[in-house]
Structures are given as C-alpha cells and as structure tokens.
Amino acid sequence: MNSPLDPVVNVGLIGFGLSGRYFHAPFLATNPHFKLSKVVTRNTTSVHDFDPTIAVVGSAEALLADSEIDLVFICTPNDLHFPYAKAALEAGKHVVIEKPFTNTTAEADILIALAAEKGLTITAYQNRRWDSDFLTIQALLRENKLGDIVEYEAHFDRFRPEVAKGTWKEVASAGAGNLYNLGPHLIDQALVLFGTPKSVTATIKTIRPDGETDDYFDIQMNYADKRVILKASLMVFQNDLRYIIHGNKGSFFKSGLDVQEETLRKNALPNTDDWGSEPEKLWGTLYTEAGAEIIPSQAGHYAPFYENVYQAIVNKVPLEVTPQQARNTTRVMELALESSQSGKTISFE
Structure with missing residues (x-):
C-alpha cells in the first residue's frame, strides 16, 4: 500500500471487456484516489485507445506478482471469479469482484475468511x-x-x-x-x-x-x-x-x-x-x-461505489457492499x- 502521504491506490484489472472497459476504467480514471496501472487482456488496442499509459500484461499471475498493485478488479467470466479472487488475496491484494461475487456460497465463505485473515478488503460490484x-x-x-x-x-x-x-x-x-x-x-x-x-x-x-x-x-x-x-x-x-x-x-x-x-x-x-x-x-x-x-x-x-472502496481500504470505513451481502445474493x-x-x-x- 502506498504511503499515507500519497494515498493513491494502484489498480489492476483482470479482463477488459464490457465490464472493465466501460464500467470500471472510466470511474477509476476520473477518481484521483486511484491509478489504473495494469490490465490483463489480449486486447491491447482497446486498453491503449482508452489510455496509452496503462500497461498491458499477458497473465493474471504477472499482474498479481507486481508489488505496486494494491487493488485488483476481477472482470472475467464467472467461473474464474473465485480462483482469481483467491489468488489475489493470497498475493496480498484488495479485491473487487464483478457480480456475481461467487458461483457458490462455499466459495464465498472461503474468500470472506481469507480476506479477514489477511486484513484485506473484498467486495462485489453491485453497481x-x-x-x-x-x-x-x-x-x-x-x-x-x-x-x-x-x-x-x-x-x-x-x-x-x-x-x-x-x-x-x-x-x-x-x-x-x-x-x-x-x-x-x-x-x-x-x-x-x-x-x-x-x-x-x-x-x-x-x-x-x-x-x-x-x-x-x-x-x-x-x-x-x-x-x-x-x-x-x-x-x-x-x-x-x-x-x-x-x-x-x-x-x-x-x-x-x-x-x-x-x-x-x-x-x-x-x-x-x-x-x-x-x-x-x-x-x-x-x-x-x-x-x-x-x-x-x-x-x-x-x-460512490468506487469512493467507498477507496475509503474502506485507506480509512477502514464500512463497505457499502459487504462480503456477507454478496454471499447472500449467491445464496x-x-x-x-x-x-x-x-x-x-x-x-x-
């Protein structure tokens, strides 16, 4: 995490389809609390058409290995939400998962427990x-x-x-x-x-x-x-x-x-x-x-969703979309x- 003197949260996106390109990127780009730094996608052109300064990497593993990334958005097909979110938490990253949070409540329980164990923020994008x-x-x-x-x-x-x-x-x-x-x-x-x-x-x-x-x-x-x-x-x-x-x-x-x-x-x-x-x-x-x-x-x-995520990470304010609420939706x-x-x-x- 960045120094409190420079509380900018560095963000990585896994996926740059409809969700990553048209929902998340515009709001991250217009909120000074975030810096969208890296994207995992095969569509480099789409990323650089949006912002040529964003780095494109070829795998989630490469993104998660970057110690400068604080927060990861999971914008993949639904069957990949759980494994990528789990890997991101294990790498010490805060996580926002596109809806659905997980496909099963068993998966949700694992992520909630892991985030709590590591003191990390995890939420679902219920825009x-x-x-x-x-x-x-x-x-x-x-x-x-x-x-x-x-x-x-x-x-x-x-x-x-x-x-x-x-x-x-x-x-x-x-x-x-x-x-x-x-x-x-x-x-x-x-x-x-x-x-x-x-x-x-x-x-x-x-x-x-x-x-x-x-x-x-x-x-x-x-x-x-x-x-x-x-x-x-x-x-x-x-x-x-x-x-x-x-x-x-x-x-x-x-x-x-x-x-x-x-x-x-x-x-x-x-x-x-x-x-x-x-x-x-x-x-x-x-x-x-x-x-x-x-x-x-x-x-x-x-x-307000993005600002709340920032405040939850930096200032420990309560999440608007809590992990338990996301779990209940899956249930x-x-x-x-x-x-x-x-x-x-x-x-x-």
Missing part, C-alpha cells in the same frame, strides 16, 4: 444500487410514500431471440446464463430493501430452442408480510417495465433502464454535467388517494436453482 430508478425507490420508501410494502416486482427483461455466438454467457458452463448474469442485480436490490427472505420459490428455464443456458427466471422471495417477485427474460419484446411496487398507501410504476451504461458505451466519462439524469419520459408514477403523481428520478451515479441464486429443479419452496438458511 445497480446506484441506478437512478433504485435511488428514487429508496427515497420513496424512506419518505413512507407507499406505506407498508405488500408486493414488490422488479424486471430486467431483454429481447434477444437469437442465441449470441462467441460469448461465454451463452455457453453451458459454471456461472453462465441469465440467472447469474442479471439475477445478482435484482436480488441484491431486494436484499438491500427488505433483508433476507424466509424462503425462495423459483422457475428457471431455457425458452429459446437452441439455448444452452437459462434465459428466463421468475424468483419469489417470500417474507412474512410481503411478496418479492424478480423476473428476467431474453424473450420480452416490450421490455421497458422495471418496477411495480404496492403498499398500503399507494403504488409506484416505473419503466426504462438507468442511462449510465448506454452513456458509458458512447465513450463518455462520468465527470460530465448531469451525469446519470434520466429523461422525463422515463420518470415513474406514484398512485395514491391524492391521484397520480409523476416522480422525478434521482440522478444515478456509480462513482438466493443457489436456492432458486434448487427450487426450480425440485419444484419446491426452499427455506433460506
């Missing part, structure tokens, strides 16, 4: 906590606009009728498929709002005839006083529905997806004016006895798979 719509929902709940929640339904649907070729997410392997791709976003948000459920009931299946992995899930997280429904499908043509929330004071309907990913894909850096502001056409509607009210969306911004996915395979509701343990 959707800082989406415009989710920040707006949290504000509505804090202000008790909906009263006691009785039903919460969240969607992350897409229309991709053709199985994509050349992507690991569509090839049968550990951690591939829609559940492990989009499930962590919806599950993490539900856990933030409502805590762990009493049980999980789920249907997970492959709809597309030539699909090798699941492309549909319907997960019910069961609580004593409410029902939480999480759905994602790759076969929804009209796919802008995001949230339907019912409480004893009113209901909230929200469509559209946070604009940050789309903006980042246009090579914009997250230090521009009005970053993460949604157009008015995407604002949600609150329905109460007073009538229908359009609720302006809060601006989304993923930057819900495990229970959802068990429920779907058995046709039974499974207790959360």
Whole structure:
C-alpha cells in the first residue's frame, strides 16, 4: 500500500471487456484516489485507445506478482471469479469482484475468511444500487410514500431471440446464463430493501430452442408480510417495465433502464454535467388517494461505489457492499436453482 502521504491506490484489472472497459476504467480514471496501472487482456488496442499509459500484461499471475498493485478488479467470466479472487488475496491484494461475487456460497465463505485473515478488503460490484430508478425507490420508501410494502416486482427483461455466438454467457458452463448474469442485480436490490427472505420459490428455464443456458427466471422471495417477485427474460419484446411496487398507501410504476451504461458505451466519462439524469419520459408514477403523481428520478451515479472502496481500504470505513451481502445474493441464486429443479419452496438458511 502506498504511503499515507500519497494515498493513491494502484489498480489492476483482470479482463477488459464490457465490464472493465466501460464500467470500471472510466470511474477509476476520473477518481484521483486511484491509478489504473495494469490490465490483463489480449486486447491491447482497446486498453491503449482508452489510455496509452496503462500497461498491458499477458497473465493474471504477472499482474498479481507486481508489488505496486494494491487493488485488483476481477472482470472475467464467472467461473474464474473465485480462483482469481483467491489468488489475489493470497498475493496480498484488495479485491473487487464483478457480480456475481461467487458461483457458490462455499466459495464465498472461503474468500470472506481469507480476506479477514489477511486484513484485506473484498467486495462485489453491485453497481445497480446506484441506478437512478433504485435511488428514487429508496427515497420513496424512506419518505413512507407507499406505506407498508405488500408486493414488490422488479424486471430486467431483454429481447434477444437469437442465441449470441462467441460469448461465454451463452455457453453451458459454471456461472453462465441469465440467472447469474442479471439475477445478482435484482436480488441484491431486494436484499438491500427488505433483508433476507424466509424462503425462495423459483422457475428457471431455457425458452429459446437452441439455448444452452437459462434465459428466463421468475424468483419469489417470500417474507412474512410481503411478496418479492424478480423476473428476467431474453424473450420480452416490450421490455421497458422495471418496477411495480404496492403498499398500503399507494403504488409506484416505473419503466426504462438507468442511462449510465448506454452513456458509458458512447465513450463518455462520468465527470460530465448531469451525469446519470434520466429523461422525463422515463420518470415513474406514484398512485395514491391524492391521484397520480409523476416522480422525478434521482440522478444515478456509480462513482460512490468506487469512493467507498477507496475509503474502506485507506480509512477502514464500512463497505457499502459487504462480503456477507454478496454471499447472500449467491445464496438466493443457489436456492432458486434448487427450487426450480425440485419444484419446491426452499427455506433460506
């Protein structure tokens, strides 16, 4: 770790695909607390197009052997999250793992224990906590606009009728498929709002005839006083529905997806004016006895995630995304798979 007189955290990325290039690199580059120093990738051109000063290395082993690297982001296919994160911790590095944190809770427990033993920070990249719509929902709940929640339904649907070729997410392997791709976003948000459920009931299946992995899930997280429904499908043509929330004071309907990913894909850096502001056409509607009210969306911004990681490493402040929360997200996915395979509701343990 750098001297307290120069508290810049040197970062290495393992992987420079969508996650590394368009999510992490822009936020690391615009936060003076970090220096993105090295990247493991075969795509040197992409790295140097972003920043020619970043060094490219050919293997994770070479990155982890660099004593100057303080923090490692794991931006690989899901089946590599655990082995690379474990190796990074063993090399004395702090770790951020792309969602999902791990494919199994057994793997999560190993990483959590190892990080604690070595006094290192480990967390999962649950950026959707800082989406415009989710920040707006949290504000509505804090202000008790909906009263006691009785039903919460969240969607992350897409229309991709053709199985994509050349992507690991569509090839049968550990951690591939829609559940492990989009499930962590919806599950993490539900856990933030409502805590762990009493049980999980789920249907997970492959709809597309030539699909090798699941492309549909319907997960019910069961609580004593409410029902939480999480759905994602790759076969929804009209796919802008995001949230339907019912409480004893009113209901909230929200469509559209946070604009940050789309903006980042246009090579914009997250230090521009009005970053993460949604157009008015995407604002949600609150329905109460007073009538229908359009609720302006809060601006989304993923930057607080990175600043929190920095403060956790340097100043030991609590993590926003704790390892236990990341483990619980994986646990819900495990229970959802068990429920779907058995046709039974499974207790959360």
